[in-house]
Amino acid sequence: MRFAVVQFPASNCDQDAIYAARLLGHEAYFVWHKETSLNGADVVIIPGGFSYGDYLRTGAIARFSPVMQAVSEFAKNGGLVLGICNGFQILCEAGLLPGALIRNRSLQFRCEHVYLKPATANSPFTCKIPEKKLLRIPIAHGEGCYYADPETIQKLKADDCILFQYCDKEGNLTEQANPNGSLLNIAGICNETRNVAGMMPHPERACEPILNSADGVFIFQSIIHTLTESKTAKSTTAKS
């Protein structure tokens, strides 16, 4: 598969996303924010970092980059887009995902491993996560508190769009386990059409045992599985 990783000024997990995708045996390349094409991507990753220094609001400036036009187009046509950390913030600012990410309750940046409870297997980003499996994946953010108005939250639930929730090692959604004050311990969501997702934790940082966790691989495998399916589907319909 071809992973496009969008590169904004001061994206700084861009390289990590490339590394993870290539480690799993796939092709990955940068797309500079001034570009207007995604060069035939199968999936787009909006990486973490501090695009434009997080000035004004996280993600507020990056969403106006030329490349984001292409990303919206890509998403409209059903392409898979995953925003990680700052990428999640950018997708919310761009309106590709509902809600917003605000300052952590603690007012402090938090970097640590957390446990994630996959809230649904029904998404291109979670379908390959073993049932009941909790993921242990790092977070590193100062503005990861997910907020949306009650209607939006209701809709997220109704549409099964919550992908991950912070939990303790038994899988309980406790306040203690919530590192930033997110509503419903939300760590990641997807859009109604389920092809655009955002998450604050960093799966790309958890793809090797030597980095103390390989749980992030399940998320990449889900994406790759979904893409393979749709490709074979396409080719068979093309043949018949």
Add this chain to the structure above:
Amino acid sequence: MTEPKITPELVKQHNLSAEEYEQIKAILGREPTYTELGIFSVMWSEHCSYKNTRPLLKTFPTKSPRILVGAGEENAGIIDIGDGLAIAFKIESHNHPSAVEPFQGAATGVGGIIRDIFTMGARPLCVLDSLRFGDITNPEVRRLFNGVVAGIAHYGNCFGIPTIAGEVYFDESYEGNPLVNVFCLGVLKHNQIARGRACGVGNPVFYVGPATGRDGLAGAAFASQDLTDESAQIQRGAVQVGDPFMEKLVCEACLELLATGAVAGIQDMGAAGLTCSTCETAARASTGIEIELNKVPQRAPNMTPYEIMLSESQERMLIIVHKGREEEVKKIFDKWDLPWSQIGVVTDTGRMVVKYNGEVVANIPAKAIATESPVYHREAREPSYLAAVRAFRLDQIQRKYEPVEQLQSLLAFPSIASKNWVYRQYDYMVRNNSVVCPGSDAAVIRIKTDCLPPEPEDVNIGSATQIPLDKIPEKYIAITSDCNGSYVYLDPYEGSKIAVAEAARNLACSGAKPLGVTDNLNFGNPYNPELFYQLKESVRGIGDACRALNTPITGGNCSLYNQNPSGAIDPTPTIAMVGLIEKPEYITTQWFKDEGDSIILIGSPVNIDDPLQGLGGSAFLKVVHGIKNGSPPPCDLNQAALLIETLLGLIYGGGVKSAHDCSDGGLAVCLAECCISHQIARNTPRLIGAEINLTGETLEKFGLDPQKILPEALLFGETQNRVVITTDKHNTGKILARAAIYNYPAAEIGKVGGSKLLIKTDAGEHCWEVEKLYDIWWNAIARAMR
């Protein structure tokens, strides 16, 4: 605009002595202009010229076959780590700026040291921060601590570099004068080393980065009132504010630019900004340099040449470009939307010539300011307090032995308690290389292909992703910083040896072979003979220890005049040490692993030749008795070297499951940390107990006479050169036998397991719930900060 005329007053305000002023006139063969006076004053300040410390620094061991760029040659030292790869690293202090404005002071400290590293052509890989504050119960201290940590987090996290190790001590002596030492390490290939040299007569000189403002102008800078008609507020130098976003762009652009080969020389504008970078690059290349100040981008209105030359605006670089390749340079800066300007040219005159409105405002032989500053041999006198310290004996105090409470108070003591309140605010994982994160003796970071600066073939971002992931073999680097200031205060020579030995021990515990040191000498006023004695003795101690452990010094930084109204700080020579781990399987962490493993103490539990049995200057005396006194535990350097060799031998031989060195708080604290320091995830420690036998029977295995040993010295004494390791119980015999071959004392002292830490001694059995110890130790600082 008329410059003020030079008066003895003005000279004095510039911290230049009458002799120094005479020397300046001799160099110029005339009176200096006002701008020239400013230039000399910053270049001949202690910070830039090391005029009081150079004779001492000369005594450091600085050679080894691995050293590619040595101390003092360039902005940072560079060490060969094999396979054509090298690491550049350096430490820098930002103590005084942080005292004035903790957040920005610390943030710009991080920015400055990162620039020193990519200036060498290396890609910054990780940061380490070594911090000292007053008593944490003081609200003002908490404000500084909070601000400094937030500032480091702000800059490092936004730049996207992991802050992966450090240390924090709290002690009254740092009240009002915090120490903020920041270290950065970068990676590059041998053929990528860049130089801060203005090579090639006729080559254009570029200025890159944000516009110059009146940032960080030294006190002297606004000594004279008729500089400009700006308001007093604007006239007073503004506090430097860091812009990590800008720095990230400057770094990426510079590395991309270096890959093109269009760069003849490059240097960051740090202290004394434009002044220092221009004259130093010219001096190093034995050329001259001529710049036109009207071409320097300016942020503030009506800046004078004096102000432009002395400004310390952040994130700026000076780049000398091969004539004819200007366009490549402009193209890259425009791609990154960076402000740049061509401000001058390299000449063959050997002089630094500064023009403004067509007038020459400074014309100085570059070498004279950059390298021929005055040198002083200051007087050193043993401080009066040391006699009393040496005479201190334990019978002078009311001895107390309540081990259960005492261990708990030690674990709650902020200097010993977990520093997670600090490092969880840092992104210590970004870039996928953090193998051992903060919380073990030394941090371990991996070097993989994408850690390297771009090479000619992949300057084009797209193609960078075509490079094979394993273009270079992965390497593992361990880093640590250590210095117990109380030790150094109580015995400058011995205490400094201990700092080096502990750093090396921390590295060895992680499986690393020590390679080299960068030191940060934080001391008081060198004009005070007693304080200068501390500095002199400390340097001697560091030198001897580095020779014994064969870890050459690759560079460092001096911060003198660290005083506060109530006197000087504890002398604090921060030692940052870097080591290489040959194979991933050697990587070792400090926490106990599995039930049933046997626990082995390497090194004698107590040094009975020490009349204080390791309690001199100990955390125990400070916490339990509230005193800072007694000679620190002596550190035998041959033993220290042998311990490193033994420990590495055991680790390489296989079977060592954990290794943790004994330092502050002694054996009991060390054992407790082994039980409680493995954090798996948020609120999720992996706790495991241990059963320890320190009764006479065990002590005799070390050839000790149990009668002679004080119980508190056994648990809390800080006898040097000890490490606690664990191994599978079937391996115990093998490990002990191998230790015996190295002829280093070692014996089994217990087993891992259960939910309690149980220590049996002849003075009784002591028991703690590890859960409780964890809570005390992990949350102590967070509680103090509420």
Add this chain to the structure above:
Amino acid sequence: MKAKIIITPKKAVVDPQGKTVQGALEHMGYTGIRAVHVGKYIEIELDGKDPEAAKKQLDEACRRFLSNPVIEDYSLELE
């Protein structure tokens, strides 16, 4: 001309900064504080003489960019 923009968190949105400031104020003995809200202040210096046109421009900038309607309200003033 000068535009002054004040951006405040929507009342429904938790404002941890506000809470912290309130706590600190009370801790320092300030009494009778009912609520504290912490927001942003943006000042824009403009050329040109036509406040009306500028206002239209900036009003759009506030909606599109300077504030995030999901979590923030804004007020714009020209002088």
Add this chain to the structure above:
Amino acid sequence: MKAKIIITPKKAVVDPQGKTVQGALEHMGYTGIRAVHVGKYIEIELDGKDPEAAKKQLDEACRRFLSNPVIEDYSLELE
């Protein structure tokens, strides 16, 4: 009563945030922008009827911790 506090970076101090926002606005095609400064806005709801007293109190709070006098200016207004 309501206290409105505006905190802005000192003019002599770099304001990277302001600069970046200015750049973004220009990229989006907004013209005639001479400078942008980004600061903080703090709104405090108070009981009590004595603006003068409140003002004195809060003025001190502004200096002591709401603003950072080393790099920021503040203005305080009661209504």
